[in-house]
């Protein structure tokens with residue numbers, strides 16, 4: 001197997017997650033690591049840098065993984081692309097639409113280099129099953145969706161970089177809600193009408209929102225409601241996908257903390273004649289999953305793009321721009337298109 005030489009910039013939680021996934025894959029050779037807090041690199045044997053430019057300029061590599069705070073993502077992504085490297089970047093694609101468009105301009109100017117954003121939720125087993133079910137059309141066409149993605153904050157939540165608007169660009173909606181928004185966009189297509197309420201309901205001593213409600217509508221009339229919350233207090237992931245001939249329910253999500261519960265997908269066919277159960281209680285088909293391979297699937301897709309010239313399928317720059325356009329409108333609290 002051809003080895004891709006990679007560097008990772010930002011060795012916090014996600015940098016380490018990507019590092020581990022690359023080791024499991026076997027097709028990567030991590031040649032250097034960078035973190036502005038050099039002590040975060042203790043225990044690693046690779047070359048170590050505290051300055052990301054120095055790391056990129058002094059290393060021989062094929063790919064750069066950008067796992068830093070949101071504020072520096074565009075600069076590192078653009079610099080790496082311009083140097084001719086493939087880039088894997090964490091979500092969100094910068095702090096705002098302007099940041100994302102900056103990366104798109106460089107991408108377009110270079111004739112579509114390899115650039116992938118880490119929207120790993122698309123690779124969760126329940127999500128992949130839901131996509132296959134929708135694509136099969138055995139439940140008809142999706143017409144609406146209802147999603148809740150909520151967490152409990154943490155003791156130092158208000159002081160985390162994620163809630164420093166200068167560094168992150170937004171609060172819970174940009175940090176976590178973007179994953180649910182991405183799934184809705186993945187399943188339903190582009191949203192053209194948006195209503196939202198973005199609020200600080202409990203964590204009032206920080207500059208970012210702790211709750212965002214949105215109602216989203218596609219040009220062909222599909223409707224979605226989304227609640228992104230840092231005040232759920234008990235972690236929750238729930239997504240209902242309602243189709244013309246049935247219903248899919250995603251409940252729970254496997255993460256490293258296991259705090260979102262068991263990952264489960266159930267689906268039901270519309271059965272008004274009660275052939276499979278009582279009225280309103282049709283036969284249930286359920287699958288439960290006990291492992292999260294999303295990081296491995298992502299790293300595999302990126303490997304195939306860099307080593308074999310395959311196209312990036314999930315987390316493209318187009319996805320990134322579309323999502324950030326919707327997010328910008330959610331933050332504006334837009335009422336109509």
Ligand SMILES: NC(=O)c1ccc[n+]([C@@H]2O[C@H](COP(=O)([O-])OP(=O)(O)OC[C@H]3O[C@@H](n4cnc5c(N)ncnc54)[C@H](O)[C@@H]3O)[C@@H](O)[C@H]2O)c1
Nearest residue numbers: 010011012013014035036037067068069070072090091092
């Ligand atoms: N896909 C997902 O599900 C997921 C989950 C969590 C975080 N993320 C994203 O990953 C990114 C990192 O989040 P995290 O949870 O790993 O945060 P983190 O705080 O654990 O790690 C970030 C690291 O980047 C380093 N860093 C910041 N600026 C730097 C710079 N200029 N040069 C070098 N190093 C720098 C920090 O010192 C820190 O070690 C964020 O963009 C976040 O939104 C994605």
